[in-house]
Amino acid sequence: MAGIAAGGAAAQSGDQQPNQTATAQSTVTVPDNAVLALLGSRDENLRIIEESIEADVHVRGNEVTLSGASADVAFAERLFDELTTLISRGNPISPDVVRHSVAMLSAEHGESPADVLTLDIVSRRGRTIRPKTANQKRYVDAIDEHTVVFGIGPAGTGKTYLAMAKAVQALQAKQVNRIILIRPAVEAGERLGYLPGTLYEKIDPYLRPLYDALHDMIDPESVPRLTQAGTIEVAPLAYMRGRTLNDAFIILDEAQNTTPEQMKMFLTRLGFGSKIVVTGDITQIDLPGGQRSGLKVVREILDGVEDVHFSMLESQDVVRHRLVTDIVNAYDRWQAREESGDNGDERASGSSGEERGGRRTGQRRGRA
Helix, strand or coil: CCCCEEEEEEECCCCCCCCCCCEEEEEEECCHHHHHHHHCHHHHHHHHHHHHCCCEEEEECCEEEEEEEHHHHHHHHHHHHHHHHHHHCCCCCCHHHHHHHHHHHHHCCCCCHHHHCCCCCEEECCEEECCCCHHHHHHHHHHHHCCEEEEECCCCCCHHHHHHHHHHHHHHCCCCCEEEEEECCCCCCCCHHHCCCCHHHHHHHHHHHHHHHHHHHCCCCHHHHHHHCCCEEEEEHHHHCCCCECCEEEEECCHHHCCHHHHHHHHCCECCCCEEEEEECCCCCCCHHHCCCHHHHHHHHHCCCCCEEEEECCHHHCCCCHHHHHHHHHHHHHHHHHHHCCCCCCCCCCCCCCCCCCCCCCCCCEEC
8 A cells, every 4th residue: 555654662661562551652754745635725634634533643744743542543544544545546635535534444344445435436527426435335346246236324325326326337338228217206295296297297306316416427418318219217116017127227216115015016127137226215214104115124025135235324424414424313313212212301422522533622733
């Protein structure tokens, strides 16, 4: 891994091995051409690094001095190494990149942030779509390796967006002949019949998010032409009955709003040379009358079936505004209290500054 040079000594006695409480100091040398990118505009990246790690950080020129507990200094060295490797591969460093890198290293799943954050899927007009968390990379890898993949997780975890990117990649590589994007047209508290216009005009709002994602990945001028030619099809789930879909990349979005019968109908549309990705959030079910969600039961039904994979994304995989993660976690805690019958006030657990990013007050950090 191309990166930094580090050196230091732990303040220990005798031959004692480094441990969690032993103190240490290390000096990291950052390549001259990477210093500005690493620190960020007005040191914004440095501030996020300081807030996210336990070691004290002092920067002078291209040298970064780290001090603190041995484990904290070792973690900081790994972080600086990963960030410098990203820069050497031509990837910009932003506060979000720093946060995602810290989260991946903290999770200790063995995924290198530099490898995850440089996995390009689709590029258009200088903008590249790639996974931003370790779970997202595993999800993308699963799509490559399996015929049917379920991406289940809360809003903002990139379930549909990454699946769309993989579909466009497969179409561009001529692995499939067409992309089929499907959504169940289930009302979220409103009735389709009250909307004006034809049937297509009524269902268009339900399919619009899929068009929006397409426009991020394909020239907007090309979308109508590809749609008219049948290369890209965006349709409600009801239109799939009776069809066999060959040589296609098929995405079923908002699958939590399917019944078990609809889920079975959809999955059995799979034809030769095709791939299916099913995405949904089982905490946002809009089915009327307390109907069971096909997405909630399908994992039990298909457990052990070869070439079917379930990818579970979590709140830490949210790549929208950081507040979305807090909102998702707050709703999870509320639902857990409701299910346990405890309606008491929620305590401050999980909301202190110490638990957000591991920040400790009173530490002296900064650029010397």
